[in-house]
Amino acid sequence: xxxxxxxxxxxxxxxxxxxxxxxxxxxxxxxxxxxxxxxxxxxxxxxxxxxxxxxxxxxxxxxxxxxxxxxxxxxxxxxxxxxxxxxxxxxxxxxxxxxxxxxxxxxxxxxxxxxxxxxxxxxxxxxxxxxxxxxxxxxxxxxxxxxxxxxxxxxxxxxxxxxxxxxxxxxxxxxxxxxxxxxxxxxxxxxxxxxxxxxxxxxxxxxxxxxxxxxxxxxxxxxxxxxxxxxxxxxxxxxxxxxxxxxxxxxxxxxxxxxxxxxxxxxxxxxxxxxxxxxxxxxxxxxxxxxxxxxxxxxxxxxxxxxxxxxxxxxxxxxxxxxxxxxxxxxxxxxxxxxxxxxxxxxxxxxxxxxxxxxxxxxxxxxxxxxxxxxxxxxxxxxxxxxxxxxxxxxxxxxxxxxxxxxxxxxxxxxxxxxxxxxxxxxxx
Ligand code: CMC
Numbered sequence: 001x002x003x004x005x006x007x008x009x010x011x012x013x014x015x016x017x018x019x020x021x022x023x024x025x026x027x028x029x030x031x032x033x034x035x036x037x038x039x040x041x042x043x044x045x046x047x048x049x050x051x052x053x054x055x056x057x058x059x060x061x062x063x064x065x066x067x068x069x070x071x072x073x074x075x076x077x078x079x080x081x082x083x084x085x086x087x088x089x090x091x092x093x094x095x096x097x098x099x100x101x102x103x104x105x106x107x108x109x110x111x112x113x114x115x116x117x118x119x120x121x122x123x124x125x126x127x128x129x130x131x132x133x134x135x136x137x138x139x140x141x142x143x144x145x146x147x148x149x150x151x152x153x154x155x156x157x158x159x160x161x162x163x164x165x166x167x168x169x170x171x172x173x174x175x176x177x178x179x180x181x182x183x184x185x186x187x188x189x190x191x192x193x194x195x196x197x198x199x200x201x202x203x204x205x206x207x208x209x210x211x212x213x214x215x216x217x218x219x220x221x222x223x224x225x226x227x228x229x230x231x232x233x234x235x236x237x238x239x240x241x242x243x244x245x246x247x248x249x250x251x252x253x254x255x256x257x258x259x260x261x262x263x264x265x266x267x268x269x270x271x272x273x274x275x276x277x278x279x280x281x282x283x284x285x286x287x288x289x290x291x292x293x294x295x296x297x298x299x300x301x302x303x304x305x306x307x308x309x310x311x312x313x314x315x316x317x318x319x320x321x322x323x324x325x326x327x328x329x330x331x332x333x334x335x336x337x338x339x340x341x342x343x344x345x346x347x348x349x350x351x352x353x354x355x356x357x358x359x360x361x362x363x364x365x366x367x368x369x370x371x372x373x374x375x376x377x378x379x380x381x382x383x384x385x386x387x388x389x390x391x392x393x394x395x396x397x398x399x400x401x402x403x404x405x406x407x408x409x410x411x412x413x414x415x416x417x418x419x420x421x422x423x424x425x426x427x428x429x
Contacts, residue, residue, distance in 0.1 A: 065309035090390035114170035115191035134179035146253035177204030232391030272367035275304035304364030
């Protein structure tokens with residue numbers, strides 16, 4: 001019997017099957033041969049939320065949730081956050097290697113020179129209500145971009161594809177900032193191509209009457225680090241949406257709109273917004289014990305805590321906590337930090353959180369930093385999406401290049417009624 005195999009005995013029939021094991025996985029389709037009777041469909045797995053199903057092979061991001069390890073293309077997140085920059089990390093994710101000086105200069109030039117958006121996008125923005133949530137606006141304008149670049153449907157053409165990757169990374173920041181300016185009734189601030197990616201985003205968000213906006217270097221660096229920390233996270237909900245929708249061979253703007261929509265949810269990219277609302281609701285360190293009691297009574301969850309993969313600590317949370325203090329040196333302390341630190345301390349000593357392996361995740365401190373930098377709460381998920389864009393692009397291209405890739409089409413375990421006869425409306429009870 002080969003060593004790299006799994007023997008399964010089906011007790012319904014007494015038959016034994018041998019399935020090959022490759023890289024710690026069996027092929028789900030190998031189970032299909034296991035049938036209870038001749039006309040049986042064959043065995044499948046039931047896995048809501050894909051908690052134990054690998055949907056692809058990927059060489060982009062490695063996570064060891066127990067050890068708190070996160071690496072992009074082999075490089076530890078701590079080193080990238082300290083020594084690299086967002087656009088370099090974006091290149092690494094998309095191209096698989098760190099760029100040479102020449103390639104990096106070209107990449108930066110290309111991204112920087114694709115930051116402008118078609119003027120008609122502004123009319124699209126005008127159509128939204130004055131109080132439209134910027135994330136919903138962001139999702140819609142991303143989808144809208146596909147109407148400006150009809151060539152984008154040629155997803156098998158590598159050159160065409162590369163252009164869309166550059167456009168999406170470049171324009172994400174502009175769409176995001178414009179969504180914000182629209183929501184506060186400010187005139188749009190156009191991209192400034194002399195600035196860094198993060199610096200230009202600050203410019204488009206906050207520029208008022210000055211002829212030239214000069215971002216604070218500490219805040220610019222902090223934002224750059226936050227973008228790096230959010231850049232990819234293997235098969236999370238929004239990346240799964242990117243791959244799932246992209247697997248139909250749709251253009252990348254439509255697939256990215258779907259990914260961003262997935263990110264909007266409070267269990268994913270919307271969590272940092274929920275953390276701030278939670279800290280505000282607590283309002284005072286004295287109310288923390290009562291709040292924890294209610295979490296343990298399962299009235300609600302402690303937002304910014306827990307992760308599907310990290311069961312010891314989220315390495316991104318450790319880096320972010322440090323960034324928070326750098327930012328406060330410039331902005332002054334966000335009073336919510338005291339509540340957050342105390343809430344974290346109490347939760348980490350509590351049996352409920354220890355036994356459930358619940359630790360602060362990336363979103364626990366990011367909202368506090370964003371707020372100190374004057375980003376409105378509604379922009380938090382949008383900022384997450386800007387950071388995640390290179391990851392979505394890398395994962396999308398990897399999927400298209402994968403010879404194993406197929407349109408995503410999961411199965412179901414049917415639990416509805418057997419065939420029955422249609423009853424005319426006058427005879428229904
Ligand atoms: N507060 C209280 N209890 C929790 C929490 C929490 N934040 N998270 C999980 N649990 C409990 C849950 O009640 C369950 O308990 P039991 O087994 O006794 O019924 C157990 O832990 C497992 O929970 P789960 O929902 O099955 O775990 P999951 O892996 O499906 O969910 C999660 C992961 C991130 C959705 C969840 O931890 C959560 O809802 N956290 C709060 C929202 C949040 O901070 N999301 C941001 C995630 S990081 C950013 C990103 O990558 O998107």
